[in-house]
Amino acid sequence: MSDAYETxxxxxxxxxxxxxxxxxxxNAMNRAMREEIVRVFDALHDREDVRAVVLTGAGKAFCAGADLKERPNxxxxxxxxxxxxxxxxAVFDSVMECGKPVIAAVNGLGIGAGCVLALSADIILVAEDAYLSMTEVDVGLAGGVKHVRRHLGESDARLMIYTARRMSGPELLRMNAASLCLSREALLDEARKIGAEIAAKxxxxxxxxxxxxxxxxxxxxxxxxxxxQSQTVALASTEDTQEAWRAFAEKRKPVFKGR
Structure with missing residues (x-):
């Protein structure tokens, strides 16, 4: 597969x-971006040289949601x-179903589908000046309720959906929707640090x-x-689990082969 992408x-x-x-x-989501997100996460699912994924946005936005110029006719x-x-x-499913943990580094605004994309990740980090917002009710639509509800308490989820408010980084941390709220400058490094920590397991x-x-x-x-428990039983006989046990007993760093 080529690693050349348009969006x-x-x-x-x-x-x-x-x-x-x-x-x-x-970073508004058009058809090309949707297709490329699915393609890249499907590929990362299978790549042996990848054990964790960081998802972020270029510039001052994470993702402004759907490109309204491409609404279905x-x-x-x-x-x-x-x-x-x-x-x-499929966009959100490709992130949630990717076999590798996904860390969202929300560096700026995440609106509508952009908000849901962030909420599809396993771990969410937000910049202090970033925000997530579900603006569907502002444009006569309704969506994202199930994804929002997975991360926010019932009152906060309804507040977000019914008002279309911008929930800032500190608010998302307070709502337990994010693990960390950091400066924009520190965000990506911390997300990659967590990724490296996961990759060492x-x-x-x-x-x-x-x-x-x-x-x-x-x-x-x-x-x-x-x-x-069935997962643990299946893992017990794998080479990497056996190596982890030996390395622990021998007080050395393990060397994993992904099998």
Whole structure:
């Protein structure tokens, strides 16, 4: 697969990939960006040289959401909305289903689909002067409720959706929607640092942990924990888990092979 993209940039160093949305001026999501986000995260899912992914935006914006110039034409193009909605879901699914943990470094505004894109990541970091906002009610639409509800408490989720307010970095931290709120200058370095920390762990174990988060999200406790235990059983016989045990006993740094 070619690493040439029109609307984003991809860098890989030390098992950490950085995906930067790069469609000036505000990284609005058009069809090309949607297709490229799906393509890059599907590829990162399978790449052996990637163990964690940082997702951020170029310039002063994370992602301004959907490019309204490309809204589906219901009257003139039958089937336009189903196609559009299917691809939009695929964007968020590709991030959530990527086998490698994804760290969103929200460096600026994240509006509508841009907000949901950030909320699709495993770990969310925000700049102090960044914000997330769901503006659908301002333009006569409604969407993003389920994604918002996954991260915010019921009152805060409704406040965000019903008012279309801009939730700043410090507010998102207070709402437990973000793990860290940092200066814009420190944001990307910290996200990559977390990525490197994840990349140093047993790769198959990290992937199994992410799979457990995905599969058990809506399971009752008993069934969810049983699934997690099945992951542990499967990992116990892998080369990397055996290497982790030997390295711990021998007080040395482990060398993982991804198998």
């Amino acid at each position: 984003l940039r991809l860098e890989v160093a030390g098992y950490v990939a950085t995906v930067t949305l790069d469609r000036p001026p505000v 219901i009257a003139g193009d039958p089937g336009a909305y189903p196609r559009h909605n299917r691809l939009t879901r 047993v790769p198959l174990a990290v992937q199994a942990a992410k799979r457990s988060f995905q599969v058990t999200e809506y399971m009752p406790l008993h069934e969810g924990y049983r699934f997690e």
